[in-house]
Amino acid sequence: MSKNYGFLTVLAGLSALAVIAVAAVWRYPNTSDVTAVITAAGTVIGTVVGAFFGVNAASAGRVKAEESRDQATAALVKVATKADEDSDVAKAAMEGVR
Numbered sequence: 001m002s003k004n005y006g007f008l009t010v011l012a013g014l015s016a017l018a019v020i021a022v023a024a025v026w027r028y029p030n031t032s033d034v035t036a037v038i039t040a041a042g043t044v045i046g047t048v049v050g051a052f053f054g055v056n057a058a059s060a061g062r063v064k065a066e067e068s069r070d071q072a073t074a075a076l077v078k079v080a081t082k083a084d085e086d087s088d089v090a091k092a093a094m095e096g097v098r
Contacts, residue, residue, distance in 0.1 A: 013049045017042055
């Protein structure tokens with residue numbers, strides 16, 4: 001993702017939970033009913049927000065791993081080009097690139 005939507009995601013989740021809480025207070029006279037509604041909604045919203053951050057963290061880790069792999073491959077090619085073509089170092093480096 002090019003933009004960081006973390007703050008907006010948390011803000012939207014808290015806003016939705018606040019709206020649900022106000023609606024539950026108006027709708028249900030019993031506090032145990034209000035608590036049940038807020039707990040159920042909070043569980044679902046928390047799960048969705050947590051999944052959002054989990055997917056973003058995994059995506060960032062994948063990008064970083066790919067960048068590291070590309071840097072290692074470039075370094076390996078550099079070593080292979082500097083070594084003699086028939087040397088063991090060049091052969092091993094070229095095997096690592098394939």
